[in-house]
Amino acid sequence: MLSKKTKYAFHALTYLGKHRDQKTVLIQDIAEEYGISHKFLENILLELKKAGILGSKKGKGGGYYLIKDPADVPLSKVIRLLDGPIALLPCVSINYYEPCVECKDEAKCGLNKVLIQVRDEMLNVLTNKSLSDILDKE
Amino acid sequence: MLSKKTKYAFHALTYLGKHRDQKTVLIQDIAEEYGISHKFLENILLELKKAGILGSKKGKGGGYYLIKDPADVPLSKVIRLLDGPIALLPCVSINYYEPCVECKDEAKCGLNKVLIQVRDEMLNVLTNKSLSDILDKE
DNA sequence: CATTTACCCTACATTTTTTATAGAGTTTAT
DNA sequence: ATAAACTCTATAAAAAATGTAGGGTAAATG
Known part of the structure; x- marks a missing residue:
């Protein structure tokens, strides 16, 4: 069985995939959509970023986005x-x-x-x- | 990944499969062969028995044996x-x-x-x- | 029919992994 | 300058896996 971490990762990737039209997506938006703790999700997104799957942008208007096809x-x-x-x-x-x-x-x-x-x-x-x-x- | 329980189950089944010529095999023999605690292995064999994969025989000369092909x-x-x-x-x-x-x-x-x-x-x-x-x- | 051998069962203890939480720090856009 | 958002480290609670302890029960042999 997959851990919740991995399940959440798939949820997040799905969400980011569905919102590829917008430049960035806030952690908070994903967290609320699936009822995941903000901080827990943060760690997961960070790992996906380190792996080159996601990109992120800091500051106002920032957030995460899908790099890969x-x-x-x-x-x-x-x-x-x-x-x-x-x-x-x-x-x-x-x-x-x-x-x-x-x-x-x-x-x-x-x-x-x-x-x-x-x-x-x-x-x-x-x-x-x-x-x-x-x-x-x- | 498989739990140790499942790995041990496969070890035990392999051992019992290799010794199908003899009537029964002692828990102790299997436990020693693979360095598993006797009591822990006992639980595993019991579950395999409940599932109809193994049979057991009590008393002197007893032990476990493979029922299924x-x-x-x-x-x-x-x-x-x-x-x-x-x-x-x-x-x-x-x-x-x-x-x-x-x-x-x-x-x-x-x-x-x-x-x-x-x-x-x-x-x-x-x-x-x-x-x-x-x-x-x- | 007593004794030994081995299976059966319940409960508990330890360790590891998973699942978070907290809070301070850093970066960037406006 | 300021607010919004990402980054990092450490810690803690909860759950699952792993292992222990000990007594009770059944059956084969002599």
Whole structure:
């Protein structure tokens, strides 16, 4: 399951995607629309900005806006950013790899091998869907 | 990511699958093989038994054994049992459905619609792989 | 039929992660 | 100059995951 952080990120991205005609959107507007705490949402938007998905502008008339084309924002990118690994275990994670302490020989672990396949298939699913798919259905 | 509970369940099922020739396997043997606390593992095996995947026998010479054919134990079944929903949000879960508090109209939520598709594809992946796939690769 | 072996059950404790909250500081547009 | 809005660090409450403790119950063997 996704954390609330990731869910909120998708909400925010959807909102920003729907308001691409205006230059910027206030944190407060997004927060009110979805009943999210202003400060909590701030952290999330900041992470999306650091990842190059959003841009921001300070001062009066400022706010956040979408930099990327919605088709170039796959679900996998957002999930990895806020929730961490797509993989089902650390020993099959691409970006957050860690061996299992109980595993004597990873090369002989059937679970490891099957979960690598699962990871690739899931990654495929989550990379082939993007923010544009969400926006198309709103 | 899978919880340790679910990971241990897969370990135990793998062990039991590999020792199908003997009548029963002791909790202790599995616990030692993977460095799991006896009591913690006991709870997990109990759940697998309640779900009809394992059988058990009490008394001297007792222990656990696999009831199902490994091909009839899909990953999805084990994950749902120990970890809960496969879906990425409660609002798209088949077995654990709950609406989002912030959602005014689910029928108009693009995220909901996309995540339903994602759920179906993930479920497909996790149902098409089973314990037998793990055993084949050990 | 006693004894050993192992399963069954409940409750609690610890640790980690998630979900926020608070408040001060910095930048920028008007 | 001033107000509006972003940035950063630290802290705290709540929830979930992980693990412990200990007694009770059932069954196989001799």
